[in-house]
Each structure stands twice: as C-alpha cells, then as structure tokens.
Amino acid sequence: MKHKRRRTIIKMGIYIGVIVTVAFLIGFYLLQLRIVAFQDEQADRAIESVRTAMTSSQEAADTIEHMIEQQLYTSSKGIMNDLRGRELDSISKKELRQLAERWEVEEISLWQREADDIVVKQSTDDSQIGLSSKDWGYWYTAFDQLMSEEDVTVDEGYARDNFWVGPISRAELFDYIYYKFAYYYDGTTDFMVNAFIKDEDIYNVTFESGPSDMISQLEENHDVIEEIAVVNGPAYLAGDDHEVIEPATDIPVLYGHMTLDVSGDAGRIEAAVEEGEVQSVEFEHDGASYRKLFQPLEQDRVIVIALNLDTENEFKAQFMWLYVATGALTLLLVVFALRSVAKKVDSPNSES
Structure with a gap:
C-alpha cells in the first residue's frame, strides 16, 4: 500500500512538472507572437506614415x-x-x-x-x-x-x-x-x-523634404525602428554603375537611407517587386539583432524597414528567466509537499 501511494505521488510530481513545462512553452510562444505582432504593427504604421508623406509631397511637387x-x-x-x-x-x-x-x-x-x-x-x-x-x-x-x-x-x-x-x-x-x-x-x-x-524647388520638395523628414522622425521617435528607406527597385537592382538622369526613375534610394546592407537584399527587393509580397530576413550586425522587412509599393518601389530586436530580445530573456524561476520555485514547493506526504505515508502510524 505504501509503495502504491509513493508511486502515485511520484506520478503527480511528474504530471505537475510536465504541466509547468508546457505552460512555460505556451507562454513563451504567445509572447513571441505578441512581440512579432507589435513589430509588424510598428512597421505598418511607419509604412502608412511614409506613404502619406510621399503622397503629400508628390501633390505639392506636382x-x-x-x-x-x-x-x-x-x-x-x-x-x-x-x-x-x-x-x-x-x-x-x-x-x-x-x-x-x-x-x-x-x-x-x-x-x-x-x-x-x-x-x-x-x-x-x-x-x-x-x-x-x-x-x-x-x-x-x-x-x-x-x-x-x-x-x-x-x-x-x-x-x-x-x-x-x-x-x-x-x-x-x-x-x-x-x-x-x-x-x-x-x-x-x-x-x-x-x-x-x-x-531646385521641385527636387527639394520631392526628394529632400517631405518623406525624408518623416523617416527621420520615425527613426528618432521609435526605438524599434532602426532605419527606413524607400527604394526604387529597377534603379537599385541596376548596381553601382547606374547613371542618375531623371531622379524619379534613376535614384536607387529615393528617401531615407539603407546602411544595414545584408547579403541577399537585392534578391529580396527583386522578389518584392515581382511577387508583390512582403519579404523579410533576420540578421546580426555589430552585435545587434535586426529584422528587415521589404514592403512592395506602386511603381516598382519598395519600403525597406530595419527593426532593432535587442529590446524585445531582452524582454524575452527576462520573461524566460522569470518563468524559469517561477517554475523552479513551483516545482520545489511541489517536491517539498510531496516529500512531506511521502514521509507521512512511510511513518509507523500510517496504514500498512
């Protein structure tokens, strides 16, 4: 009878451990989804702001x-x-x-x-x-x-x-x-x-102000947004020897800047233009983690947004350690409680 109760108690401990582990994995997965959703939301808002600035700038230039x-x-x-x-x-x-x-x-x-x-x-x-x-x-x-x-x-x-x-x-x-x-x-x-x-007036309104000012504000006011660039797909893909005659069609980066170059950027820009779908890539640069999105626009243009993942990664790490600590403490308390029960089961006064 004692051994049967002891086995039951051990099984309970295992079940509780599994439940704690599964709860941790589910919680971490949901947190990951929420962080990605937050990043996408920030990117979508930035894209819409740049689109609006581009439209207003173009109307003024026209x-x-x-x-x-x-x-x-x-x-x-x-x-x-x-x-x-x-x-x-x-x-x-x-x-x-x-x-x-x-x-x-x-x-x-x-x-x-x-x-x-x-x-x-x-x-x-x-x-x-x-x-x-x-x-x-x-x-x-x-x-x-x-x-x-x-x-x-x-x-x-x-x-x-x-x-x-x-x-x-x-x-x-x-x-x-x-x-x-x-x-x-x-x-x-x-x-x-x-x-x-x-x-100069049209050039400044179209290419030097408007969207460029908006991009600078977004980069300054949002920690998650590292940099934004509006890329002219065909001109960018033409390479370094491309000659700029007409700015609207020949400038590779129309607004903002694209300094976080990653191997394969040209291919992702080409895919965004040809497929009309968002492309993405995660990478490391100078010890920091980034996620880059390539959002296709009209006229073969692509908004490229680099998101800094360090803050979110720190938050995930803190959450993981908190959850691990909480889970470990819970398991210790469960083990302590089960051991107390097991001692009572093994005591001379317990049933044989």
Missing part, C-alpha cells in the same frame, strides 16, 4: 511643377516670337543671353535637324553646342514629333500645342544639377527653342 511648366510655356513662346523670322546663323549667344534674362530662364539652346539627328546649334552655354539627342530615347521621340508639327504622345513630361517639357532631369553635361527642360516649335522657323531652368 503643383509647383505645373506652375513652372506654365511659366516655361509662356517664356518659350515669347522667345520664339522674338526670334521668328530670323535665320539661326544670325542669332548670337549674346542675344540669347539677353532673351534668357528677359524671359527669366536659366539658359536657352536652339536645336536643328541634322540628317537623322536633332542637334544644338546655338546656345547661351557653349558646352551645349553640338549636343546630339539621337540616343535619348523618348526625349528624341518628343523632339521629332514637335519638329514634325505632330502632337507629342510620349507618356513622360507635359505637352500642349507646339510645346513639350520633360520630367525633372539632370543636365547631360552637369552632374548633380537638375533642370526642367522645355521645347517649343511651331513650324515658323527652322530651329526649336529650348528654354530651361534649375529645378
């Missing part, structure tokens, strides 16, 4: 850009009126400079057909003379349509009668300076007027 385009249309038409009836050879650089000042544009170039090309023949800037557009893709298409007195049908830029202005772009001969280039041709001359201005 408004400024349209005003500049209308200004360029007025200036281009005015310059053409002033030059109408003139032979290109009779127009001097000095005269173009005076017209540029009068119509408040940065520079003026005059383009002319030359065989199967359209080339700059006169300009306020000597470095522009002789510039060819034959290999400029849709820009050349727009030039050819203008000088053929056809409607400009390219999808990029802004067009109206006798006029086309390209998207914000870097000058062919000037690094790190961005312009709006406008082109006017109405068939009354044998040259096309090209007036252009520096486009």
Whole structure:
C-alpha cells in the first residue's frame, strides 16, 4: 500500500512538472507572437506614415511643377516670337543671353535637324553646342514629333500645342544639377527653342523634404525602428554603375537611407517587386539583432524597414528567466509537499 501511494505521488510530481513545462512553452510562444505582432504593427504604421508623406509631397511637387511648366510655356513662346523670322546663323549667344534674362530662364539652346539627328546649334552655354539627342530615347521621340508639327504622345513630361517639357532631369553635361527642360516649335522657323531652368524647388520638395523628414522622425521617435528607406527597385537592382538622369526613375534610394546592407537584399527587393509580397530576413550586425522587412509599393518601389530586436530580445530573456524561476520555485514547493506526504505515508502510524 505504501509503495502504491509513493508511486502515485511520484506520478503527480511528474504530471505537475510536465504541466509547468508546457505552460512555460505556451507562454513563451504567445509572447513571441505578441512581440512579432507589435513589430509588424510598428512597421505598418511607419509604412502608412511614409506613404502619406510621399503622397503629400508628390501633390505639392506636382503643383509647383505645373506652375513652372506654365511659366516655361509662356517664356518659350515669347522667345520664339522674338526670334521668328530670323535665320539661326544670325542669332548670337549674346542675344540669347539677353532673351534668357528677359524671359527669366536659366539658359536657352536652339536645336536643328541634322540628317537623322536633332542637334544644338546655338546656345547661351557653349558646352551645349553640338549636343546630339539621337540616343535619348523618348526625349528624341518628343523632339521629332514637335519638329514634325505632330502632337507629342510620349507618356513622360507635359505637352500642349507646339510645346513639350520633360520630367525633372539632370543636365547631360552637369552632374548633380537638375533642370526642367522645355521645347517649343511651331513650324515658323527652322530651329526649336529650348528654354530651361534649375529645378531646385521641385527636387527639394520631392526628394529632400517631405518623406525624408518623416523617416527621420520615425527613426528618432521609435526605438524599434532602426532605419527606413524607400527604394526604387529597377534603379537599385541596376548596381553601382547606374547613371542618375531623371531622379524619379534613376535614384536607387529615393528617401531615407539603407546602411544595414545584408547579403541577399537585392534578391529580396527583386522578389518584392515581382511577387508583390512582403519579404523579410533576420540578421546580426555589430552585435545587434535586426529584422528587415521589404514592403512592395506602386511603381516598382519598395519600403525597406530595419527593426532593432535587442529590446524585445531582452524582454524575452527576462520573461524566460522569470518563468524559469517561477517554475523552479513551483516545482520545489511541489517536491517539498510531496516529500512531506511521502514521509507521512512511510511513518509507523500510517496504514500498512
């Protein structure tokens, strides 16, 4: 009878130990799920904030850009009126400079057909003379349509009668300076007027402020958010030799920064663009733990968010030790209680 009771008590101890262990594992698993959910929630809020900033910034940039385009249309038409009836050879650089000042544009170039090309023949800037557009893709298409007195049908830029202005772009001969280039041709001359201005306002609103400011605030105010970048998928995947001509399509990292580079980032960005699904990876860097999310956006763009896992890992470790200590204490109390019961069972006064 004593041995039977002792075996029963041992079984009870084992059952209680199993229950404590299972409870610990379930609790730890639920904690892990809650931490991941918290991280995802922080990431989702950050993504939505950046999306909103991008939309607001784009709307502001579009408004400024349209005003500049209308200004360029007025200036281009005015310059053409002033030059109408003139032979290109009779127009001097000095005269173009005076017209540029009068119509408040940065520079003026005059383009002319030359065989199967359209080339700059006169300009306020000597470095522009002789510039060819034959290999400029849709820009050349727009030039050819203008000088053929056809409607400009390219999808990029802004067009109206006798006029086309390209998207914000870097000058062919000037690094790190961005312009709006406008082109006017109405068939009354044998040259096309090209007036252009520096486009710092649009560039700053679109690429230097707005989303970039929002990203800085998110990184500063949220410990879990290490860094955020809005990546232009095709430009990023093109590699280091990629040339930036049009910022909106050619800058690899449009907003924020991406310094925590991980092997395979390019593949995950490519997968996010092609599959339209969030990609993720966990990694270590300088002794810290991170989780990186790749959220696809419209226009082949991807928001990359690096989450710092150290705080959550510390919390998990504290929870684990607390749970282990609590479980161990519980087991000790159970063992103590069972031993007390076992002693009573083994005492001479107990039943035989």
